[in-house]
Amino acid sequence: MAGVMLLLMGLTGLGSAVRFIPRPVTIGFTNGIAVLIASTQIKDFFGLSVDPVPSEFLPRMVTFARSAATFNVPSTLVAAATLAILLLWPRVTKRVPGSIVAMLLATIACVVFAVPVETIGSKFGGIPTGLPQMALPEFRADLIMPLIPSAFTVAMLAAIESLLSAVVADNMSGDRHKPDIELVAQGAANVAVSMFGGIPATGAIACTATNIRCGATSPVSGIVHSLTLLAIVLVAAPLARFIPLPTLAAILMVVACHMGEWKHVPAILRLSAADVLVWVATFSLTVFADLTVAVEVGVVLAALLYIQRVSSTTTVASVTEDDIREGGAHVLADKYIPPYVSVIRVHGPFLFGATEKLEEATGDLTKFGPVVVLKLSHMTALDGTGVHAMEAVATRVLESGRSLVVCGAKPQPLELIERSKLVQIINRRNVQPHLDAALERAAIIYGGFDNPHIRVLV
Numbered sequence: 001m002a003g004v005m006l007l008l009m010g011l012t013g014l015g016s017a018v019r020f021i022p023r024p025v026t027i028g029f030t031n032g033i034a035v036l037i038a039s040t041q042i043k044d045f046f047g048l049s050v051d052p053v054p055s056e057f058l059p060r061m062v063t064f065a066r067s068a069a070t071f072n073v074p075s076t077l078v079a080a081a082t083l084a085i086l087l088l089w090p091r092v093t094k095r096v097p098g099s100i101v102a103m104l105l106a107t108i109a110c111v112v113f114a115v116p117v118e119t120i121g122s123k124f125g126g127i128p129t130g131l132p133q134m135a136l137p138e139f140r141a142d143l144i145m146p147l148i149p150s151a152f153t154v155a156m157l158a159a160i161e162s163l164l165s166a167v168v169a170d171n172m173s174g175d176r177h178k179p180d181i182e183l184v185a186q187g188a189a190n191v192a193v194s195m196f197g198g199i200p201a202t203g204a205i206a207c208t209a210t211n212i213r214c215g216a217t218s219p220v221s222g223i224v225h226s227l228t229l230l231a232i233v234l235v236a237a238p239l240a241r242f243i244p245l246p247t248l249a250a251i252l253m254v255v256a257c258h259m260g261e262w263k264h265v266p267a268i269l270r271l272s273a274a275d276v277l278v279w280v281a282t283f284s285l286t287v288f289a290d291l292t293v294a295v296e297v298g299v300v301l302a303a304l305l306y307i308q309r310v311s312s313t314t315t316v317a318s319v320t321e322d323d324i325r326e327g328g329a330h331v332l333a334d335k336y337i338p339p340y341v342s343v344i345r346v347h348g349p350f351l352f353g354a355t356e357k358l359e360e361a362t363g364d365l366t367k368f369g370p371v372v373v374l375k376l377s378h379m380t381a382l383d384g385t386g387v388h389a390m391e392a393v394a395t396r397v398l399e400s401g402r403s404l405v406v407c408g409a410k411p412q413p414l415e416l417i418e419r420s421k422l423v424q425i426i427n428r429r430n431v432q433p434h435l436d437a438a439l440e441r442a443a444i445i446y447g448g449f450d451n452p453h454i455r456v457l458v
Contacts, residue, residue, distance in 0.1 A: 001151035006187030015179030024279035025298040032286025034260030044249035047072025079246035106247040121241025162203035311353035319343040342368040352385030371442040377408030407438035
């Protein structure tokens with residue numbers, strides 16, 4: 001299901017939309033995942049005697065704290081040695097990943113000196129050899145609705161993590177990825193992997209960054225990576241059972257630290273209070289609640305933050321004589337506005353978050369002349385709620401005995417206006433292409449043919 005969602009996201013162009021998620025959400029989400037990954041490795045890092053380990057973060061940490069006295073000295077020393085190699089190896093060379101060196105050295109040392117630590121073999125019985133069998137999942141219609149939230153979470157995680165990984169790769173390599181193709185590829189991979197009993201796959205920031213730092217310059221490196229894993233499964237799987245779990249725990253902790261994007265947190269904290277709140281909410285919910293809630297709340301907060309900021313750029317105001325005299329109205333400067341005409345300007349996107357501004361600007365219609373001109377030449381976008389607000393204002397204007405003329409609408413707002421009831425309310429002749437035509441229409445409505453300043457077109 002998650003794979004199909006990713007395919008649909010890529011085929012419908014939503015890959016480009018994912019990158020519009022605000023940075024506080026993506027950073028908070030990545031920080032939270034890093035903390036969760038690191039916390040799950042504490043047991044193996046210190047060799048704690050805990051069984052079972054709680055799946056929730058807080059109960060897990062409480063359980064670890066209560067079991068602190070059960071830590072295993074050999075496990076802790078192996079993990080600490082692995083950690084030291086991981087941190088110091090880049091000073092020797094960056095051509096060979098430190099994780100491979102640390103894993104090989106720790107495994108050899110534990111086997112040669114018979115260090116009493118838990119290994120993949122002792123814990124899981126080793127890694128199966130050979131290729132997995134293909135089997136179509138059993139289709140059950142009754143599970144579709146219950147699984148939609150989880151499938152959506154997996155799809156969003158895969159989309160966000162993969163596209164973030166691609167952005168990191170772009171910044172490091174100077175290349176440019178295609179987000180929709182990324183999602184289609186991820187979707188196809190996740191549909192296929194489910195038929196072999198695999199878990200959802202996504203682009204990995206830490207692995208991608210490591211790959212590029214080691215000299216990767218093309219997708220061939222990813223293919224080599226896959227073939228290497230395949231060779232391990234087919235040939236070296238029996239040897240993998242000797243790998244110590246404390247070593248894997250140390251490697252995963254370093255991976256979690258690198259993928260956490262912690263260096264960006266100070267920059268987030270210097271932003272507005274709203275941005276900090278979004279980051280705190282996303283991070284906290286990822287860690288203390290669950291990924292589903294974090295994704296849903298993060299997306300909702302991102303949308304609300306976007307609406308609030310877009311709405312703040314929209315202005316609705318009546319044009320005064322001072323505006324015209326001082327040139328503040330730009331195209332209205334030096335233009336004669338008859339005393340029987342009142343002009344209202346709308347600047348910016350007129351969407352559902354800004355409609356109350358038009359209601360406030362027209363709250364007292366007794367201050368307006370017999371003809372009200374709604375100038376939309378600087379309205380950049382319009383939605384259904386904005387049209388409805390304009391219809392409500394038009395109705396109020398007509399009920400007060402006045403006339404309303406709309407002018408200057410750009411193609412997108414004009415198309416929506418012509419399909420709405422607004423045209424029926426104010427009469428199609430009262431929708432004019434620009435202000436001059438609107439003033440001429442106002443003269444016809446008012447009957448001001450004797451005014452020498454107005455050229456009437458009949």
